[in-house]
Amino acid sequence: MGYDKVEVPAEGEKVAVDEDDELIVPDDPVIPIIHGDGIGTDVGPAAQKVLQAAADATGREINWMRVYAGESAREKYDENLPEDTIEALKEFKVSIKGPLTTPVGAGFRSLNVALRKKLDLYTNIRPTYHLDGVPSPVKQPEQMDMVTFRENTEDVYAGIEWEAGTDEVQEVKEFVEEQMGYDDVIHDGEVGIGVKPITEFGTKRLVRQAIDYALEKDRDSVTLVHKGNIMKFTEGAFRDWGYEVAREEYGEEVITEDTLWEERDGEPPEDAVVVNDRIADNMLQQILTRTDQYDVLAMPNLNGDYLSDACGAQIGGLGIAPGANIGDGRVLAEPVHGSAPKYAGQDKVNPTAMILSGRIMLEFMGWDDAADLVRDAVEQTIVDRKVTYDIERQVEDAEKLATSEYAEAVVDNLYDLA
Structure with a gap:
């Protein structure tokens, strides 16, 4: 399909799925990436560099397709979640994103939740394991x-709730008490009510x-x-x-x-x-x-x-913790942490969570050798005490690196281990 304001790479093939919703991944896939808001402008490119190196070290290539959500989408489209982005994530099956911030009054409870629902990414998978050298x-x-x-x-992410003081919540309260017989459950006065399906x-x-x-x-x-x-x-x-x-x-x-x-x-x-x-x-x-x-x-x-x-x-906190959203024949990797806007653009924060989220993506693509290289290279970098500020302040004789410098150190170790 055609896209309004994003460019599809000239090289590379689409990830496909078979009749059992299993991914069919070429050696040169097109993979959409959303760098994200806040610190996403730092950790997104850092993760991209490491994942590209892991592909290269194992004889493959990732053709990145930059797409937009959140602040970057508002600048480009004047909306938070443009159709270009949704369609790209659907068409190319495998993707990765950084953290997103949902502005107050922007129409979505959460951009992250909106993406999961629109793409039917019904499972959030979070592997939690310790890396040598990380303080705990x-x-x-x-x-x-x-x-x-x-x-x-x-569950609560269905977002079915009624605000205290509204006519709607009063109707729900009366229904629960009078029709369903729960007349001794809800206290008098202001009340908010939610439904948990x-x-x-x-x-x-x-x-x-x-x-x-x-x-x-x-x-x-x-x-x-x-x-x-x-x-x-x-x-x-x-x-x-x-x-x-x-x-x-x-x-x-x-x-x-x-x-x-x-x-x-x-x-x-x-x-x-x-x-x-x-x-x-x-x-x-x-x-x-x-x-x-x-x-x-x-x-x-x-x-x-x-x-x-x-x-x-x-295992050391959310700066280390990776995650991914999985549906039938579709993967959107994302770190667990938020966008931390006060650190945006400072080239300071730890990109490990997004890098390791990319590792999950590689595993679901069937690139286990590349995924193992990513994990081992990250761990070796930390063992070498070449770390970002959050770990440096806890480790004796550590070398404090910027986000981009840390990514370069991981890439160097990755090629050494390959």
């Missing part, structure tokens, strides 16, 4: 190696992705994290539907924790994934006290936000 608040950060699968379109469809496709990932990556377990002891018909249903997927769709490849103990005395079959569940508040404790006992976590949206950030704290 825990004694054994190397035990943290979890991958969070967070539902991306339902969790569907069988949304739950099952998320849990399938989590189990498929665990099987493909040789992980031992998938844990369904929920608050079903209280919210029985939403988060409790998430748990039940997740177990249905495990029992009905995977045969001997998957075993539930109950079956494991009732029939096998806790000894899992070889190459099988164990599916279990944990209450969300207890899981926040267990990621600290039993860190090495968990692999893949699958959960509704809000739980996933809390848990993934708590996991990230154990």
